Amino acid sequence: MIEQSHTASVLYNIEPMGVETGLLESFSSYLIRVAYEHNITVGHLINKIVIPEMNKEYLERSTIYGGNSFYEGAKTLNGFTDNTTKVIKVMEMLTSREDLANLTLCKLKGLFPIRNLLKESLAWCPNCIRNWMDNGKVIYYPLIWNLKSVNICFTHKRYLIEICPACNKKIDFLRRHMVPGYCPNCIKLLTQDPLNKEKDKLEMLWHTFVFQNTQSLLELDTSQLSLIINQDRVFKQLNLINEEIFLGNTSSFSKFTNIPKSTLRDWLKEGNLPTFNGILLICYKLNIKLLDFILQCPQKSASIFQFSNKVDDLNKEKINRIPLDVVAIENNLKEILLYDTPISMMEAAKILGRDRRVLYSHFPDYCKKISKRYSDFIKEKSSHRIQLLKEEINYAFYALINNEIYPSSGKIEKYLNRNGLLREKVLQDHWRGLITQSNFLVEGKKHFNDEFK
CATH class of the missing domain: 1.10.10 (Arc Repressor Mutant, subunit A)
Known part of the structure; x- marks a missing residue:
């Protein structure tokens, strides 16, 4: 599990897990494992070894007086902030490795904004952790689990967990006392499997699409990706979709994707970079792969996206006039009322792919019951x-x-x-x-x- 570098290093030259796969280890997970392999706490690794090499006075003061400055910002370690880069350089120097930037989302810098890209706390699949433990394999936390848009484990076809079943607390990405596979709050194994949220077919289709397309993106080589993509490409692709598929009708584009018109217009005018989840939603609605959206060279003379509906139909907004299947929707609402974990009507409307106002208009009793159950x-x-x-x-x-x-x-x-x-x-x-x-x-x-x- 531990590989020594050919040149002397302060820390063991530990190989990251899941290299060249969609389950690549996250950088925060790597820090936890490095501490574990050296039989020291994460706090000791950060305070005594990493921070002294960063030349950051406020962090050094924090280590002396017991502050949490480093740990409070730890969720960004898997992103692409300046702090991420500095910690990576220190760890690469200490371990004699040169590939630790791959354990973050640095490859996506300039392609997507950092806002709403990462979760606020740890998420995990208890089945994965249990299997790794039972088979004597290394326990770690894949980078893909950290992305806010990713909510399932594709391997086990289940939702990820974000609250420890034993102590009912969320888990920070990095704490002073962390051991892979254990909750730092109650020291219980993260293999406990609470009553998993009932799977909805429509919802799982979306989550599966998100996982598979995110996995494909993370599998791309960083050096190759940086040569191909840039934010101008994203803006061009969006405008090309708007022109060729929706004939420049931003309202139709907005209604079809359920993205607010003001937000979409801002993206088309290159005001702000589109969010990662926003691009995934557009790709999902248009039935195209995320990598095709990112890597395909836009050409105005050709229709680069496969789309089953004609432009004329879109302009007449027939696509938005899906007739209500009263029986099917009623059955779905009944099923939602039986979920082990209640959900809001806003979430229910998303799952059903219907406007909440329409549901309240046609099924007021069910909607009120769902809303009250969630409120309680x-x-x-x-x-x-x-x-x-x-x-x-x-x-x-x-x-x-x-x-x-x-x-x-x-x-x-x-x-x-x-x-x-x-x-x-x-x-x-x-x-x-x-x-x-x-x-x-x-x-x-x-x-x-x-x-x-």
Whole structure:
């Protein structure tokens, strides 16, 4: 698993997983594995080895005083920010490797904007992790799982998980104490398989398209891709589609793709780069591959995209006048009401490919039930979250008392490593109640008054 470089290096020259495949390892995952192979924590690797080589004073101060500056920005490590480039250069120097940029989305810089490109927290397939563990293989987190548009594991035909089933918490991409395949919050294996969201055929068609086309894009060699693509090509392709398929009718283009007209017009006028998900949606609607969109040379004299509907039909907007299949839609709405995890009517409308207002107009009872079920679910989830946080506050509160430390809001937040936790009123009120009930009321009166001046 570990390969030593021919030249001396500070760290082991570890081979990234999934090289030249669509399941290429992410850079954040690589950092976790490097720490694991050296039998040190991720915190030690970052604070003692990586940051000193970056010549960043604010990061060095953070390591001394226990700040989270590096970790709070860790989700961008798999993207293409300046911070990504700097950390990659340091790790390549420390490991004597020259290919770590491939573990990020650096190849897509200038092609898609970074906004809405990456998830906010880790996502994983428990089946993959379980199979790797059972077969003695290396456990890692593929880069493709990090993309916000990708929500399934194509291998196991299932949705990715974003909340640990054991502790009901999301997992940051990088934490000081992380071991591949384990939740850093509760130290439980990430192989637990909660009741998976019921698969909807239409929804799975879209997710499968996204996964396969994203996988094909990530499999492209970085050096070759950089020579072929640029943002001008994307703008030209969009305008070519608009002219040749929709005869310059942006409204028809917008209605067909369900992309807001103002957004689409901005892309066509080269105001902003189209989002990755936006381009995927256009390709999906037009039944073309993402790589064909990116790599094919646009020629106005030829129709470069295969499209089954005639331009005249599009202009008359017949494509948008799909008759309502009342029985089918009603059955789908009934199925949605049986989902283990409730969804909103907005999400239901997307799954059915129908405008939400149309559904409410024809199926008001079902829509209200779906909406109420989702609303109740969110309230229950919020209540559960507050209860868990109160339990954490209780734990920290009495732990500080037992150590004869006044349990101020700042001390509790620092103990739990949750800055700003007690800014939330319901949690602040809970903390005040603990203060009132504790024996610290008299002894800590001065501290208490200072806290609320």
